Amino acid sequence: MFVLKVHFAITRYCCGMLLLLFLPAVMAKSITIAASPWQGLTHADGSGLYFQIFREAMASQDIKLNFRLSNWKRAKHMFYAKRADVLLADYHHEDPSRFFPRWHLDYDQSVQLYSLQPLQNLAQLKDRPVGWLLGYDFDQYLPVPVEPYEVATEEEGFMLLQHQRLAAFISYQSHQPDPMVLPLYSLEILAAQPLYPLFQNDFEGRQLARAYDLGMAQLYRSGRLAELHHSRTSYQHARYEQVK
Numbered sequence: 001m002f003v004l005k006v007h008f009a010i011t012r013y014c015c016g017m018l019l020l021l022f023l024p025a026v027m028a029k030s031i032t033i034a035a036s037p038w039q040g041l042t043h044a045d046g047s048g049l050y051f052q053i054f055r056e057a058m059a060s061q062d063i064k065l066n067f068r069l070s071n072w073k074r075a076k077h078m079f080y081a082k083r084a085d086v087l088l089a090d091y092h093h094e095d096p097s098r099f100f101p102r103w104h105l106d107y108d109q110s111v112q113l114y115s116l117q118p119l120q121n122l123a124q125l126k127d128r129p130v131g132w133l134l135g136y137d138f139d140q141y142l143p144v145p146v147e148p149y150e151v152a153t154e155e156e157g158f159m160l161l162q163h164q165r166l167a168a169f170i171s172y173q174s175h176q177p178d179p180m181v182l183p184l185y186s187l188e189i190l191a192a193q194p195l196y197p198l199f200q201n202d203f204e205g206r207q208l209a210r211a212y213d214l215g216m217a218q219l220y221r222s223g224r225l226a227e228l229h230h231s232r233t234s235y236q237h238a239r240y241e242q243v244k
Contacts, residue, residue, distance in 0.1 A: 029062065029063055029064065030063060030064035030065070030066055031063055031064075031065060031066065031085040031086060031208065032066045032068055032078075032083065032084045032085050032086070033051075033054065033065060033066065033067050033068065033084065033085065033086040033087075033088055033197075034068050034070070034075040034076075034078040034079050034083075034084035034086070034087050034088070035050070035051075035067065035068070035069055035075055035087070035088040035089070036069065036070065036071060036072040036075050036135075037069050038050070041106075042067070042069060042088065043069075044069050046065075046067050049106070049228065049229070049234075050088055050089060050105055050106065051067055051088075052228055053105060053106075053216075053219070053225070053228055054086075054088065054105070054197060054212070056215065056219060056224065056228070057103075057211075057212050057215030057216045057219060058208075058211060058212060058215055059215065060211070060214075060215060061208075061211050068084065071133075071134045071135060071152065072133060072134060072135035072136060073134040073135025073150075074134075074135070075087060075135070076135055079098075079198065079200075080097065082200065085199070085200060085204075085205065085208065086197050086198065086199055086208070087197065087198040088105065088197050088198075089104075089105045089106070089195035089196055089197050089198070090195065090196060090198055091108070091193045091194070091195065091196075092193075092194065092196055096201060097200075097201055098198045098199065098200070098201055099198070099199040099200065099201040099205050099206055099209050100196050100198065100199075100209070101196060101197065101199065101209040101210075101212050101213045101216075102213050102243060102244075103196075103212065103213050103216035103217070103220075103240070103243050104194035104195055104196050104238075104240075104243070105195050105196060105197055106194075106195050106237075106238045107192050107193065107194055107195065107237055107238050107239050108172070108192055108193050108194070108195050109172045109173045109174055109192055110172070110173050110188050110190060110191050110192050111138060111141065111170060111171070111172060111173075111188070111189050111190035112170070112171060112172070112173050112176065112186040112187065112188055112189070113130075113168050113169075113170050113186065113187045113188075113189050114158070114161060114168060114169050114170070114171065114176065114184045114185070114186050115161070115167065115168045115169075115184065115185050115186075115187075116161065116162075116164065116184065116185070117185065118185045119168075119185065119187060122142055122143050122144065122187070122189070123143060123144050125142065125144060125146050125167055125168055126144040126145065126146065127144075127145065127146065127147060128146055128147060128167035128168075129146070129147040129149050129165070129166050129167055130142070130146040130147065130148065130149065130166060130167055130168045130169070130170065131148075131149040131150070131151050131157045131160060131161070131166045131168070131169045131170070132148075132149075132150065132151070132157070132169070132170040132171065133150070133151060133152075133153075133154065133157070133171070134150045134151070134152060135150070136150075136170075138170040138189070138190075141189045141190050142189065146167075149165075149166060154171055154175045157169040157171065158171075158177050158182060161184075162182055170189065192237075194239070194242075197209075197212060199212075216243075220240055220243075225238075225240060
C-alpha cells in the first residue's frame, strides 16, 4: 500500500511538472500582423490608430501581437505565404485564401489618378507608363492596360510625373502635393472603401476574426472607438454605423 501511495504521489508530481512546462507555451501564444507604414495609422513601434484599434479589439484574448512593417507588396507576400496571421488592411475581395470579418477597421480615402495634362477619358492611358506604390495594383481599376511602374514612395512617384517619366500617377487624395508647387489634374478612379483586417481562411483565422468582431462591437457600444479616433471627423469618416 505504501509503495502504491508513493507511486501515485510521484506520478501526480510528474504530471504537475509537465503541465507547468507546457503552460507557458500556451500562455505565450502570439500572432503576427503584417502591415505597411502609414503615417498616424501604423508605426514601427506598434503605435498608430489601426494598431491601437486592433490591439484593443483583441484585448480579451490571451494573445501576444507582433506587428511587422514593410512595404505593402512584401506585407501581402508574408500573409499569402502564411508567415503572417493577419494583414492590415485591405478592401473586401472575393478570395478563398483569406477571411474577412464583419467589422471594418476604417474607411480608406478615394483613389485619384493624377496627370500633368487633363484627360478626356482613361482610355487615353492605354499602353502608357502609369505609376503607383509597390503592391497596390491600382491598374485593376483602369479600363485599359497600361505600362505599370511601381515606386517605393509617393515622393518618387510624383517626381517622376513632374519630369514626365509617367503619364499618370495613382495615389490617395490626401497625398496630393501642394497645388502651388505642383499643379495637377485629377480623376477619381475608386471611391472611398472600407478597409478590413484580413485573416487566414482556416480554423484559427476564423476564430481570430470572430474575436476581433466581438471586440469591435464592444468598442463601438462603449464609445471607445470614438475616443480612439481623437476627432469627430475621423470617426464619422470610418462609418462604423454601416456594420449590420
